[in-house]
Amino acid sequence: MSAGARTLALSAAAMLSALAVGFVAILLTGKDAAEGYAGVLDGSFGSFEAVGETSVKAAVLTCTGLSVGIAFVVGLFNIGAEGQFIAGALAAAVVGRALHLPTALHVPLSLLAAAAGGALPALAAAWLKVRRGVHEVISTIMLNWVVIYTVQDWLVVGPLRAPSSSAEVSASGTAQIDVTAELPRFFEDSRLDVGLPIAVVLAVFAWFLLSRTVLGYEMRAVGANIEAARAAKIPVARRLYLAMALSGAFAGLGGAFLILGTEHHYPGVFRTGYGFDGIAVALVGSSHPLGVLVAAACFGALRAGATRLQLVGIHPSFAELIQGLAVLFVATRAPFAAVLDRAARALERARSARRGAAPPARKGDA
Amino acid sequence: MGDPPALELIGLTKIFGDTSACVDVSLSVGRGEVVAVVGENGAGKSTLMNMAYGLYRPTRGQVKVAGRALDLGSPRDAIAAGVGMVHQHFMQVAPLTVAENVALGAEPRRRGLLFDRREAERAVSELAARLGFAIDPRAIVADCSVATQQRVEILKVLYRGAEVLILDEPTAVLAPAEAHALLDTVRALAAEGKTCVLVSHKLREVLAVAARVAVMRRGKLVAIKEAKETDAGELAELMVGGGARAAAQAGVGAARGERIAALRGVRAKSDRGVVALDGVDLELFAGEITAVAGVDGNGQTELAEVLTGLRPVDGGALDLAPSARAAGAIAHVPEDRQRRGLCLPLTVEENLALGRQRAKGLVKDGAVLRVDGPARARLAAELIEALDVRPRDPHLAAASLSGGNQQKVIVARELLAAPPRLPGSAPLRLVVAVQPTRGLDLGAIANVHARLREARDAGAAVLVVSLDLDEIRAIGDRIVVMAAGKVVCELPAGAEEAVIGHHMLAGEAHA
Numbered sequence: 001m002s003a004g005a006r007t008l009a010l011s012a013a014a015m016l017s018a019l020a021v022g023f024v025a026i027l028l029t030g031k032d033a034a035e036g037y038a039g040v041l042d043g044s045f046g047s048f049e050a051v052g053e054t055s056v057k058a059a060v061l062t063c064t065g066l067s068v069g070i071a072f073v074v075g076l077f078n079i080g081a082e083g084q085f086i087a088g089a090l091a092a093a094v095v096g097r098a099l100h101l102p103t104a105l106h107v108p109l110s111l112l113a114a115a116a117g118g119a120l121p122a123l124a125a126a127w128l129k130v131r132r133g134v135h136e137v138i139s140t141i142m143l144n145w146v147v148i149y150t151v152q153d154w155l156v157v158g159p160l161r162a163p164s165s166s167a168e169v170s171a172s173g174t175a176q177i178d179v180t181a182e183l184p185r186f187f188e189d190s191r192l193d194v195g196l197p198i199a200v201v202l203a204v205f206a207w208f209l210l211s212r213t214v215l216g217y218e219m220r221a222v223g224a225n226i227e228a229a230r231a232a233k234i235p236v237a238r239r240l241y242l243a244m245a246l247s248g249a250f251a252g253l254g255g256a257f258l259i260l261g262t263e264h265h266y267p268g269v270f271r272t273g274y275g276f277d278g279i280a281v282a283l284v285g286s287s288h289p290l291g292v293l294v295a296a297a298c299f300g301a302l303r304a305g306a307t308r309l310q311l312v313g314i315h316p317s318f319a320e321l322i323q324g325l326a327v328l329f330v331a332t333r334a335p336f337a338a339v340l341d342r343a344a345r346a347l348e349r350a351r352s353a354r355r356g357a358a359p360p361a362r363k364g365d366a
Numbered sequence: 367m368g369d370p371p372a373l374e375l376i377g378l379t380k381i382f383g384d385t386s387a388c389v390d391v392s393l394s395v396g397r398g399e400v401v402a403v404v405g406e407n408g409a410g411k412s413t414l415m416n417m418a419y420g421l422y423r424p425t426r427g428q429v430k431v432a433g434r435a436l437d438l439g440s441p442r443d444a445i446a447a448g449v450g451m452v453h454q455h456f457m458q459v460a461p462l463t464v465a466e467n468v469a470l471g472a473e474p475r476r477r478g479l480l481f482d483r484r485e486a487e488r489a490v491s492e493l494a495a496r497l498g499f500a501i502d503p504r505a506i507v508a509d510c511s512v513a514t515q516q517r518v519e520i521l522k523v524l525y526r527g528a529e530v531l532i533l534d535e536p537t538a539v540l541a542p543a544e545a546h547a548l549l550d551t552v553r554a555l556a557a558e559g560k561t562c563v564l565v566s567h568k569l570r571e572v573l574a575v576a577a578r579v580a581v582m583r584r585g586k587l588v589a590i591k592e593a594k595e596t597d598a599g600e601l602a603e604l605m606v607g608g609g610a611r612a613a614a615q616a617g618v619g620a621a622r623g624e625r626i627a628a629l630r631g632v633r634a635k636s637d638r639g640v641v642a643l644d645g646v647d648l649e650l651f652a653g654e655i656t657a658v659a660g661v662d663g664n665g666q667t668e669l670a671e672v673l674t675g676l677r678p679v680d681g682g683a684l685d686l687a688p689s690a691r692a693a694g695a696i697a698h699v700p701e702d703r704q705r706r707g708l709c710l711p712l713t714v715e716e717n718l719a720l721g722r723q724r725a726k727g728l729v730k731d732g733a734v735l736r737v738d739g740p741a742r743a744r745l746a747a748e749l750i751e752a753l754d755v756r757p758r759d760p761h762l763a764a765a766s767l768s769g770g771n772q773q774k775v776i777v778a779r780e781l782l783a784a785p786p787r788l789p790g791s792a793p794l795r796l797v798v799a800v801q802p803t804r805g806l807d808l809g810a811i812a813n814v815h816a817r818l819r820e821a822r823d824a825g826a827a828v829l830v831v832s833l834d835l836d837e838i839r840a841i842g843d844r845i846v847v848m849a850a851g852k853v854v855c856e857l858p859a860g861a862e863e864a865v866i867g868h869h870m871l872a873g874e875a876h877a
Contacts, residue, residue: 212736212737213734213735213736213737214723214724214729214734214735214736214737215734215735217716217719217723217737218723220709220712220716221709221712221716221720221723224709224710224711224712225705225708225709225710225711227705227706228705228706228707228708228709228720229709229720230676231674231676231698231700231706231707231721232720232721232723233693233721234721234723
C-alpha cells in the first residue's frame, strides 16, 4: 500500500467516522438524523441550484485549504489564512470598483490584486520569522486582528464606504463592483461560476509545484528538516518567503471568489470563517493539494446543506460538529492507522499465499 | 550451580511484520558475569536486548531474572526485577542537575511531598564514589561532557537498584581514554556482583572485558565463545558468516596533488559562543586523506563546519582552490546525521538527491526546473546497491531505516552522487567526513573506507574526523591531532596509537 493511498484511506476513514458520530449525536437529541442527512444531501447535491451553492463554497475552501497546506509543506503553521482571506477580499472589491475594463482583463486583475493583498500579511509573518525568529503561529494570529480591525472597523466603515446618497443597493460596506469584475457564471439558475475551475487549476498547480519541480522538492526538504536543507545549500529563507507568499495568495483568492462571485462588494459585516476552516480542510486533506480539493468538496457540501438541518428541527451547528470531529479523527489517526495497516498486511499475505510467493521483506534492521 | 542465572533468555523470537528480527535465541548470564553480544547492523542485537528489557514483546520465548519469569513486554516489570538498560542515545533532561536526572521518577521525598534534593545528591555522590566516578551531583547535565552524561545514565540505572545492566553500544560515543575508563567501570560493576550485558561492534573492547562473547548473525545466535579462547579475527568471521572481508589497507595514496584548502590561523566559535577553533593552521591536498584525531570537543566538528561553509570564520584566512568553490564540489558527511544529513520524513530516494537536486543529470529543463523522476530513481537504485542500503525500497521514508543504514544513505549520496554517476555535477574536490562509520558494521565500514579512498584516488582532498584511533590509523595518509582548538601535531600514516593518544591529551586541561 503506497504512502499516498494510505493517507487517502485514513482521511476518508476520519470523514466517515465523523459523519457516523454526528449521526449518533443527532439521534441522541431526539431528532431524525436520517432525515437531517437526507436534507444535507439534498441541499448540497439535490438540485442544480444546490450543486452551484456547494461548488462556490468548495472553491473558496479549496483556496484556504491550499493556503494552510502549502505553509505546512515548509513546516509553517499559517493560522493567518482568515486575515489573508479578508485582505484579498478587500483588494478584489477595491480593484473591482476602481478600474473600468472589459471582463477579460478586469476579472484577472481583480484576482491578482486579491492574491497580492493576501500575500502581504503572510509575507510580513515570514519576514518576522526569518529575520527576527518570531514564531509564525503568534505572528499570523496577531496579524489576523491587525487586518480584521483595519478592514472592518476602519476602511469599510470609513474611507472605502459607499456614499450613502448613491442609488446602489447596499446600505453598508464598499460600493458595488463593476459588472465586468464579476466572476462569469456558467448558467442562469446556478451560482456555479469560474471560481471552481480556477480553484481546481490552483490545486493542480500546487500539486505540480510540490511533486514535480525542483523548487517544490526544496520546499519539502525545508519543511522536513530545515538544518539538513541548509547544509544542502538550499536557500532556506527564500523558500520560506515563497511558501508564505503562495499561502497568502491562495487565501486572498478565496476571499476574491466570494466578493467577485457572490457578494459583489465588500459588505459591512463579513465574517465567514472560511480562513479558519482552511485549517480543517488542510488537515483532513493531509496537506496534499488533491486531498485538499476532496476535503473542500466535503466541507463545502456540508456548509451548503447545513441550512436544511433546520428544516427538520436540527440545529445547523451540527455541521460544524461533524467538521470538528473529522479534524479530531485525523489528528488522532493512530487507531485508524493500526486497523488499516493490519488489514493491508492481511490482504498482502492472502495475495502472496495465492501466488505462492514469499512475502516481501518489510523491515530490514533491528 | 545452585543459584539460578541472573538473566536467562529462553528461545526468544521476534517477528516484525514479515521479517524475523530475532529467531529462537537462548542465552544465560550468571551473577557477576560480563557477556558481550556482537553482530553486524541488523543482526538482531538491539531487538534481543529490547525484549530482555521489556520494550518489545517477544513473539515467542521467555525472559527470566534470577529464576523469575518476567511479564513480557513490560519495562516496568523488568525494572522491578532489577534489569537496567543504558541506552545509546541518552535520555536526560539537559537543564537539570546530575542528581535531579538520576533521581527523576524515583525521587526521595520529604514529608511525602517535597523533593529531597539533598538526599538525592548524597545518594548520587555515594554511588559515584563506589564506582570511582569523579562527578559533581550539582553539575548541570547540559554542561557535562558526553562521557559524564553516559556515567549519569549508568548511575540512573544503578540508583533504581539494577542488578542486571544492559549497555547498548556504550563506547560508540567515547574517546579512547574514556572508553578505557568505561571498561574499567564495567569490571568494577562485575566485581560488585552486578551482571553486565554489553552490546558492541568493537571486538577488541569486547575481548578485553567480557568473559563470554555471543555472536549474532541475521537474527540468530551463531556462537557463544569464551573470550580467552577466541580472537577478533574469529569473531569477525562468525559475524559476517565467512564472507569476504576487505583487508585493511594502510593508506598510501596517489601522489599529493594540488592544494585544495589552506587554513591559516582560522578562528571560530562553537554553537555556545565559546572559542572552538583557536588559530588552526592546516593544508589539504588533492589525492590525500588527512585523518583528524582528537578527544571529542576539541574543535574537530567546527573545523568540518568551517570547511563546508556552515560556520562563519571569525579570524584568520580560509583559502579554497577555485575548483573547490563550484557547486557540489564539496562533500560533507556530517557528524549528526539526523540533524544535518537527512530529511527523515522524505523517502530514501529523495534523500539520496539532497543537495544534488539541481545537478544537470537530475533535472529536466523547461520554463521551470523539473525533477527528472526516472533519472533520480536510477541514481537511487545504483547508490542503494553500491552501499547495500537495507531494506532496498527507495520509497520508504528515511525515518524507517536503522541508524546504520541512514548513515549509508548519507555516505552514498555525498561520495557517490558525483560524476560519472551523476553527469553535469562538479567533480568532488573536497570531502569532509565526520565520524563516517559511526554505527556501521564491519562490512559497511570497509565499504565506506574504500569509497573514501576512491574519492581520494579520483583527485579529491579528503578530511576524515574520527574518535576511533583504529579508523584514524587505517584510513589516514597522514594524521593530524587536534587539541584545544588547534592542530597540535602532524604524524605520518599508521603512527602508533600511543603516540597519537599522547598528543591528543597534550593540550587538554584534563577534567
